[in-house]
Amino acid sequence: MPKITNLKSYLLLPLLFTIWAGTALAQNPLVRDQFTADPSAMVVGDRVYVYPSHDIYCAENNGRENWFCMQDYHVFSSENLTEWTDHGAILHQEDVPWGNPTANSMWAPDCIERNGKYYFYFPDHGKDSSINGKGFTIGVAVADHPEGPFVPEPQPIKGVKGIDPNVFIDDDGQAYLYWSQEHIYGAKLKGNMLELAGDPVILKELPSEGLKEGPYMFKKDGAYYLTYPHVANKTERLEYAVGKSPLGPFDFKGVIMDESPTGCWTNHHSIIQFKGQHYLFYHHNDYSPGFDKNRSIRADSLFFENDESIRKVVPTLRGIGLTQMTDHIQMDRHSALGEQGASIAFLDPSQPFMGWKVTLAGGAWVKYNRVEFHQGVQTVRLRIQAKDAGKLALRSGKEDGQVMAEIGYSESEDWTVVQGKVKGNPSGIHDLVLVNENGKRVAVDWINFE
Ligand code: FUB
Numbered sequence: 001m002p003k004i005t006n007l008k009s010y011l012l013l014p015l016l017f018t019i020w021a022g023t024a025l026a027q028n029p030l031v032r033d034q035f036t037a038d039p040s041a042m043v044v045g046d047r048v049y050v051y052p053s054h055d056i057y058c059a060e061n062n063g064r065e066n067w068f069c070m071q072d073y074h075v076f077s078s079e080n081l082t083e084w085t086d087h088g089a090i091l092h093q094e095d096v097p098w099g100n101p102t103a104n105s106m107w108a109p110d111c112i113e114r115n116g117k118y119y120f121y122f123p124d125h126g127k128d129s130s131i132n133g134k135g136f137t138i139g140v141a142v143a144d145h146p147e148g149p150f151v152p153e154p155q156p157i158k159g160v161k162g163i164d165p166n167v168f169i170d171d172d173g174q175a176y177l178y179w180s181q182e183h184i185y186g187a188k189l190k191g192n193m194l195e196l197a198g199d200p201v202i203l204k205e206l207p208s209e210g211l212k213e214g215p216y217m218f219k220k221d222g223a224y225y226l227t228y229p230h231v232a233n234k235t236e237r238l239e240y241a242v243g244k245s246p247l248g249p250f251d252f253k254g255v256i257m258d259e260s261p262t263g264c265w266t267n268h269h270s271i272i273q274f275k276g277q278h279y280l281f282y283h284h285n286d287y288s289p290g291f292d293k294n295r296s297i298r299a300d301s302l303f304f305e306n307d308e309s310i311r312k313v314v315p316t317l318r319g320i321g322l323t324q325m326t327d328h329i330q331m332d333r334h335s336a337l338g339e340q341g342a343s344i345a346f347l348d349p350s351q352p353f354m355g356w357k358v359t360l361a362g363g364a365w366v367k368y369n370r371v372e373f374h375q376g377v378q379t380v381r382l383r384i385q386a387k388d389a390g391k392l393a394l395r396s397g398k399e400d401g402q403v404m405a406e407i408g409y410s411e412s413e414d415w416t417v418v419q420g421k422v423k424g425n426p427s428g429i430h431d432l433v434l435v436n437e438n439g440k441r442v443a444v445d446w447i448n449f450e
Pocket residue numbers: 037038053068107108163164213214266267268
């Protein structure tokens with residue numbers, strides 16, 4: 001059963017989000033007030049747009065309890081990869097002319113730009129299973145702007161049965177649609193982006209055992225990278241194969257991300273290059289550890305080796321982007337955690353969207369990378385809870401580990417904001433290490449600088 005079944009938790013969310021408004025959201029997960037999954041990221045000029053699925057919890061979903069339940073799509077965008085704007089719902093199941101308005105089946109989507117129009121591809125169940133055979137098919141909604149409004153086409157794409165659409169446009173202008181249904185399929189699209197231009201083919205040469213889904217194609221230095229989640233063992237991991245043409249043949253190359261160590265059964269991803277850096281967008285059930293059909297999108301940097309193979313991405317909580325010193329820096333979204341005496345937990349397990357805290361026993365530490373300082377910083381503030389008086393030290397993450405501030409505090413049952421004087425007038429980008437130098441157990445919600 002999911003952890004959040006309590007209506008009060010949902011009612012409190014808008015209030016909680018108002019409290020956070022104005023703070024930058026820099027870490028994983030990227031979206032902190034609703035469940036999001038299956039992120040499809042797209043670069044438009046200086047912004048990254050992300051089109052995820054929108055998981056919700058439905059006690060009963062068309063007779064299948066505790067299953068995926070999605071009724072609409074939101075789009076999010078960011079210019080700095082830290083502050084994500086929710087542009088609101090762009091498509092609801094009730095607005096799909098051919099869709100079943102109560103199927104709760106708005107699974108993983110994709111979006112692509114062509115000649116100034118934005119084509120949004122989404123799976124759904126048809127109103128009448130005879131429309132396109134049984135089960136899922138794929139529709140398109142079109143907009144003049146990446147954030148919509150999107151207008152759904154009257155009919156789904158003919159000749160497609162399945163889920164997880166992905167569209168790729170090659171350098172010669174030919175567009176391809178990929179999707180999954182037991183196998184991964186690919187087909188050429190007509191120039192109108194709404195119809196297949198040829199028969200679908202099964203993309204072979206991928207591992208034959210275990211579910212494969214969620215295809216995502218990209219091209220780099222003339223090579224076609226077909227990437228996809230695959231159940232090689234117990235749950236999905238992200239793999240890739242490389243070919244010389246968009247419909248293969250492909251050579252299996254390896255693993256982009258291992259399966260979740262905590263058992264989230266699905267993973268689903270996209271890969272973009274933004275301002276010279278590649279990023280992997282993926283998902284994990286961060287806010288719903290007890291129910292893996294309520295997921296949250298994440299992003300981490302992705303690197304290529306000299307031979308053009310993809311270096312395996314190790315998921316982080318720290319995520320991507322620079323954090324500003326004035327933001328509430330969530331040390332629990334750490335880059336590293338001391339092995340002894342440091343732990344992460346929800347602030348309130350009955351309200352996961354309130355976020356997490358890091359608890360440090362005496363001598364324990366937590367590290368947070370890439371905080372941007374501006375000249376003139378005087379004070380560090382920390383929201384903490386400590387049953388005993390103690391002292392924290394904030395050190396530079398550099399080798400010399402210089403002390404930037406020491407923060408003494410007295411005992412307090414309640415959460416309280418304490419502060420210390422910052423030494424050395426730091427500027428530029430710093431990694432931070434917070435150490436419980438000689439105190440007893442202390443919990444930290446956030447820190448920031450003034
Ligand atoms: O989100 C529902 C399904 O879970 C997606 O379509 C799959 O790719 C998996 O992430």
